Amino acid sequence: MDQTIITLTVNGTEVTQPVEPRICLADFLRGQLNLTGTHLGCEHGVCGACTVLVDGRAVRGCLMFAVQAHGLKVETVEGLAPDPQQLNPLQRAFMKHHGLQCGFCTPGILMTMTEFLRNNPAPGERDIREVLSGNICRCTGYEGIVAAVIEAAAEMRGEQTESSLLTETNPT
Amino acid sequence: MKAAPFRYHRPATQREALELLSQCENAKILAGGQSLVPMMNMRYVMADDVIDINRIGALTGIAIEDDHLLVGAMTRQSDLLNHQELKHRAPIFADALSYVGHMQTRNRGTIGGSLAHMDPASELIGLASMLDATITVESIQRGRRECAISTFAKYYFTPDIAPDELLTEVRFALPSGHHRHGFAEFSQRHGDFAIVGAAAIFETDIDKSISKARIVLIGVDAGPVRLSAAENILTGQKPTPDALRAAAETTQTLEYKGDGLVSADYRKRLARIMTARALEQAAGQPQRGT
Structure with a gap:
């Protein structure tokens, strides 16, 4: 099949690859870049497992062809943690509040909430549930996820929380 | 579930896109892709050529000019939902758009894409009907053409x-500046396709009587259904509970169709209830606008 050369930025690194136009962005990330943190569930835009950020906005990775990302900035779950030994505040709060069980849907939810918390540093529970409606989780019942997002938002605002204390070397 | 192979085109200008459209036999325009790409993934749609119009900057934009709102076809649903001036001038847009899919699909999904896809349950098609929209289409052969909704x-x-x-x-x-609106929709889950939705806008006089009523139903026919009988009942009246009830009752004279999930009777019943809710909201909300 005919391939097109695309250049895009993935988690801050510029990537140039040939790609068949029919390959969706999520398959490209997984199959060609080996970034398998992005998952594919339904492949028709319903489940949200493939959610990644494109130019800062959460989108369905299965509903965008990789060729469309040419010249754009893509962020995936692999880009969230500051280094291999440390999670970011959102990931840490998910761990603490059991915001995941099997973990299949988690990367998509983390990316959705990453955009959401950038735009809404102090969200209400209702707003969190509304945004979360675009991601399906079959394990947790969502309660832990909502609690995790509330706490991560507080920590990112600089308020002291239990999970921020966990990472401090000398809690006061 | 992968899309069938296609040739990909990324025109930089509208002219280029129109030329491609006139040359390609079995082409699809790719706007936000939130309806087209699922259909391609499921192979309901197999196009030989896909013309991606996402890079045509001139197709994006929101402008409020006196009593009209102009929206470029490639404007994202999220951008219209979050438009501050529009939230003030016609808050029904943000209200109705919050029912369109989810944040992640609204970030890609476009206004033009929704109108061109024309799902019977589309909230945007309902708004277009209620606000007497004019849709501009263009081609190389015949130039610019305007269609009434x-x-x-x-x-x-x-x-x-x-x-x-x-x-x-x-x-x-x-x-007009002084108006109130209502929007009600029933679906299996929030963000799913509407089984039935209703929207209403009342423009009001100083004595609180309705000078102009606009009421529309979605999800009940191939296109949006303006409830002109209900509009006539309410025009010139104060929105009393009896008047609202009589207006909602006009939905019961329409014909409804059943489908695999919803019987005609159920849809008919929902039409009355959703219309009543939209009318009550429009009657009860504080005055909006400038």
């Missing part, structure tokens, strides 16, 4: 757009 729906998922035409812009007639 009232004749835009030809059949289910079939708008009045020829294969070589591109939907470029939509113009909504905004309600």
Whole structure:
């Protein structure tokens, strides 16, 4: 099949690859870049497992062809943690509040909430549930996820929380 | 579930896109892709050529000019939902758009794409009907053509757009400054396709009587259904509970169709309830607008 050369930025690194136009962005990330943190569930835009950020906005990775990302900035779950030994505040709060069980849907939810918390540093529970409606989780019942997002938002605002204390070397 | 192979085109200008459309036999315009790409993934749609119009900057934009709202076809649903001036001038847009899919699909999904896809349950098609929208389509052969929303729906998922035409812009007639609105929708889960939805806008006089009523139903026919009988009942009246009830009752004279999930009777019942809710909201909300 005919391939097109695309250049895009993935988690801050510029990537140039040939790609068949029919390959969706999520398959490209997984199959060609080996970034398998992005998952594919339904492949028709319903489940949200493939959610990644494109130019800062959460989108369905299965509903965008990789060729469309040419010249754009893509962020995936692999880009969230500051280094291999440390999670970011959102990931840490998910761990603490059991915001995941099997973990299949988690990367998509983390990316959705990453955009959401950038735009809404102090969200209400209702707003969190509304945004979360675009991601399906079959394990947790969502309660832990909502609690995790509330706490991560507080920590990112600089308020002291239990999970921020966990990472401090000398809690006061 | 992967899309069938296709040739990909990324025109930089509208002219280039129209030329491609006139040359390609079995082409699809790719706007936000939130309806087209699922259909391609499931191979309901197999196009030889896909013309991606995401890089045509001139197709994006929101402008409020006096009593009209102009929206470029490639404007994202999220951007219209979050438009501050529009939230103030016609808050029904943000209200109705919050029912369109989810944040992640609204970030890609476009206004022109929704109108061209013409799902019978589309909230945007409902707004277009209620606000007497004019839809601009363009082609190389015949130039620019304007379609009234009232004749835009030809059949289910079939708008009045020829294969070589591109939907470029939509113009909504905004309600006057003093108005109230209501929007109600029933679906299995929030963000799912509406089984039935209803929207209402009342423009009011100083004595609180309704000078102009606009009421529309979605999800009940191939296109949106303006409830002109209900509008006539309410025009010149104060929105008393009896008047609202009589207006909602007019939905019961329409014909409803059943489908695999919803019987005609259920849809008919929902039409009355959703209309009543939209009317009550429109009657009860504080005055909005400038």
